[in-house]
Structure formats: C-alpha cells, structure tokens
Amino acid sequence: MTDTPKVSFVIPVYNEEAILETSIASLVAATRERGAPFEIIIAENGSRDRTVEIAKELESRFPEVKYFSCDQPNYGRALKQGIHKARGELVICEEIDLCDTGFHRRAIEILDSGRADMVIGSKALGQSRDNRPLYRRAGTRTINGLLRISLGFKGTDTHGLKAFRRAALLPIIEKCIVEKDLFTSEMVIRAERDKVRIVEIPIELHEKRPPSIGLARRVPKVLKDLGRLVLIIRFNRKA
Secondary structure, eight states: OOSOOSEEEEEEESSOTTTHHHHHHHHHHHHHTTOSOEEEEEEEESOOSSHHHHHHHHHHHOTTEEEEEESSOOHHHHHHHHHHHOOSSEEEEOOTTTOOHHHHHHHHHHHHHTSOSEEEEESSSTTOEEOSOHHHHHHHHHHHHHHHHHHOOOSSOSSSEEEEEHHHHHHHHHHOOOOGGGHHHHHHHHHHHTTOOEEEEEOEEOOSSOOSSOHHHHHHHHHHHHHHHIIIIISOOOO
C-alpha cells in the first residue's frame, strides 16, 4: 500500500487456520467498499498450526494486509505490538472470529463526529445480543463484576471490540503492564481513570468457533493478573 491508512485493524490470532483466510478475505472486501484507505495487521502469536503460512499468503494476496509473529501465545503482547505498528489515525482492535463490520461503521462515525476518543462494542449492554454459550456469558459478567469491585470500573465490558484514536490512547497503552487476557482490561480502566471520552455501543455476537484457549485454562492466569492490576492501579505498587 502507498496511501496512509485512515483505519488500522489489529487482529491477534492463535491457531486460526480454520477461519483465518475466509475472515480476512471477507473483511478486506467489506472494508474496500467504504473507499477509505486501511490496513489489516495480523498479530500472530505462538501458533502451532498453519496460521503463519496462511498469514503470509494473505499478505502477498492483499496489499492492505500485513502480519508479524510473537514467539509465544500472548494475546495482550501481540495486540500491544500491533497497535504500535499501526499507521492509521484510528485503530480497531478486532477478533478473528467476529470481524463485525457493523461495529466498524458505527464506531468510525462516532470517532469522526468528535463525540469520543474510544468506542467499545459491549457484549453486556442491555441492547446487545450475546449468542455465546451460557458459561461464556457468565464468565464475561463475572470478570466485569470483579473489575468493578476491585478497581472501580464503571463501564459494562472491557473485552468487547474497541476502536479509538491512536494518538489519544498511545500514552495510556505505554503505561499498561499486564499482558495476555487482561491487557485490554488494563487499557480500558486506565483510559477511564484518565478521563478519556469513552462511548459504549451494543453489538450482536456470533462466534465462528469455540475459544482457541479453554476457559478453565485461562481462569488462574486471569485471577493472578487481576491481583497484579489491583496492586499496580489501586495501591500504586509494583507487582
């Protein structure tokens, strides 16, 4: 690409050989229809299947697509590095199993209007339609409840889709310490505490496949990182 993109999509991926090609191809086609220059950054992290091979093929096939690799499965690190690599004025943090073009359109309209510097597509707003299994919906509400109790989070979702002005969020992202699953939670909570203008909008959620890492494996790491966040943010201590 020669044009500077207006929008950078950053998409962490881990063992996504089954849906990577079709998801990216559909996203490219839908975004091209809007006319504004864009880029898609595939942030591969520690995959053991054909994800890297497919990402390379997509990069050669579509001029808007780039990929890079982290050396370990680490969602937060991959996302953070992707945001640093992004060239767009606006950044959309997407999930490969969603690629919600309706959210993209609404979020960009809000950011362009000047109403907000960050838009969160919340799974937990009353108007949202979360079609995931019950245990997944319960997990979202549990972690958001813990964040409200322990860190004073005032929103409804820190793990929803996100769009933001890169210049407004970069100083906050530089402060973020935890990685993996709670990176986005720290980013949203720090943005909230720094008075970044945040708007939540409802989304309709249909996942294309089960989570690549099971909930039971994630819970101990999430609780450990939550404890770190409490020490870092609430008590201003290193952890």
